[in-house]
Amino acid sequence: MPGSFSLAVELVTARGVVTAERSRALVDKARALADDPRIDVLSITDNPGGHAMLAPDTLGTDLLSRGQEVIIHLACKDWNRNALESRGWKLASEGFDNVLCLSGDYPLAGYGGSAAPVFDIDSIGLLKLYSDMNAGLHVARSGERLERTNFFLGCVVTNHKLHEREVVPQYQKLAKKVRTGARFVINQIGYNARKDDELLRYIARENLSVRPLANVFLLSRPAARAFNAGRIPGVIVTEELLALAEQHGGGADKGRSFFLDLAAKQVAVARGLGFSGAYLGGHATAETFFEILDRASAYADDDWRELSRELRFGRAGEFYLFEPDPETGLSSDELSGKYLESRRRRRTDLRVPLSYRFSRVVHRTVFDPEGSLHEPARSLYEKVDAAPKPVGRAAHLVEQAAKVPMFKCRDCGDCSLPDIAYVCPESICAKNQRNGPCGGTRDGLCEVYDTECIWSQAYERLKAYGEEQEMLDNPVVLKDNALARTSAWANALLGRDHQAKAGEFSG
Ligand code: SF4
Incomplete structure (x- = not known):
């Protein structure tokens, strides 16, 4: 709903049948989340990290039947274009409208050895396919147009990057995704409010018609270590944040209160910055997510500016598209002078062969x-x-x-x-x-x-x-x-x- 602040929670399915203990626990968690009126949508992953898991539709069907809004993730790593189209007809027939279109993590493991990566098309190819299905897919052989689907398509953007040659192409790709039919975007996990602000300013500057959801991942000491070591593609935890995670993670509560606060602050800051919603993830129970929301709602409307100062885990030499706002330390609307100068001089960081x-x-x-x-x-x-x-x-x-x-x-x-x-x-x-x-x-x-x-x-x-x-x-x-x-x-x-x-x- 335009103007409102939506809350989404990510669910990661387990490996094994839905009746197995781990999956049953996930179903219980999903139902508990669905019963909380603050949660607008539950978002179910598709073989994350390149590992085989239970398909998201199984859990999604149960949630849909309870009237819960669901986002199904669909990644191109395991499916070719025909399989993706076939999946599209299946999802549309079963009542799934919200699809998050991803290229996907490179497959890492599999039965009897690593799986072969597919990547027949990429996230933009998938957006194009499903947008064309929404418009009525044209069948070349018969000349007919198939019945329209009603997908509400989403995408991701990974802008917490170090170099100009990574950040600017990420934004360019976001613009292309929106031109190709993405209506909502979730940014990749990151802990730098200036970057989050930058994303919103880019969207406004380019007049992109897309609803941005801020990624709020509940950290833990093991997760911080994994992110810092680069074990999850595209996710950054800086040395400074890792040191805090180590310090608090060594405490009696294993850092629980610190990490919950961090997530609650992220939710409050996302709302203050003007995101359309927050996208909560992490290995936590439904009750833990509720606690994050309780803590976030305890902040006053104006607190987010001060809180954003605590969420500045940037890296030395990190590229920013906009000049900082001297008052808030967040982004201004003015393009970075250094960036403009390097464009003017056509200065490159890599040798041009x-x-x-x-x-x-x-x-x-x-x-x-x-x-x-x-x-x-x-x-x-x-x-x-x-x-x-x-x-x-x-x-x-x-x-x-x-x-x-x-x-x-x-x-x-x-x-x-x-x-x-x-x-x-x-x-x-x-x-x-x-x-x-x-x-x-x-x-x-x-x-x-x-x-x-x-x-x-x-x-x-x-x-x-x-x-x-x-x-x-x-x-x-x-x-x-x-x-x-x-x-x-x-x-x-x-x-x-x-x-x-x-x-x-x-x-
Ligand atoms: S990082 Fe670049 S080269 Fe590597 S898989 Fe992604 S797009 Fe391709």
Whole structure:
């Protein structure tokens, strides 16, 4: 409801059948939360941390039947686009409207070994699919439009990051998610009110029509240690906060009162800052969550400004989009002078390789429809296409001889190199993210590999040309798997790849 402050609580399902002891305890907790009129919505995770758990729908169905509003998480790591669509029809048929669209954590474990990551599409691809289902999915073969669904779609943003090349792309991706149909956003766990404020100011500045929910995760000493060690992708606990967690966690109550207070302060500050709601998570009983809400409601309306001073666990050298407000220490509406200056000077933190500069020239000359060699190249590939197969195979070999050493090309046939400043999402991105970075970067490094995230690299390369602001302005990219092991050059020149679809897809 616009203007109101909603409260959501996250439920993490257990591994095993719903009748097992752990799941029964979760069902009891969920029912207790549902019975409290302060809780507006219960949000159920989908194999979090890359581990197999009971599917969220099982618990969700029980809650729906009790009239409880439910958010179902749906991550692309375990499902391809057909399975996600099928899940969509199932969810819509069962009455689930609220879906949180995620790329998901990289799978870590599984039966008999690690599971194969899917990432056929990413969170933006999923938002696009479900938005198209809301509009009536177009079936190409029959020309019919399927009955509309009624999804209220959500997304996440991970803005508690260290570098400009991580923070700005996260915001750009949020804007793209909203353009693609996200109506609510939950920020990743963090303990820095200035960053939370920054997110709201970015949303206002870009006029994004989205309801932001502030993540309030109930810390404990073990959780603080895990977050500080970087064991949960995208979640930061600074040394300063860890020291407090250690100090209080060593007390008689194991820090219970301190951690509850911290969460209560986060709720009060989120309300004061102007979030649409708070999103409570953590390993706690329903009664513990109620206690957090009781403590939060004990604060007076104006207390949040002072409380926000206690929630400033930033890191040295952390990038902020806006200048600080000297009075509150939170964000102002003025863009950071240092940031503007670095944009003006096109100052990059990473080296821009010569191969990128060369690739830009080739792209502009050959693949850009306005390029001087575009027409001859197109007509050449028309002839190659019509020639006997060995000619096409020879042309494909030449292409691979150039692209494999330069880009570690995996021959997907639907090339996104021009979308990502000539960094390959197939070979260098563990999650094949073609519409912007996932939330898992570790101070610029990939969540999975010890290399710089492809989108951090792309941001820096584009910044050298003053083009980084438009990095994610392109239409939604969905890779067409039918093009695998075919010539990407031919597919680009002859209008068969995603560029020709310009973000318009049918089933
Ligand atoms: S390269 Fe970037 S987007 Fe891809 S998995 Fe790694 S951190 Fe995520």
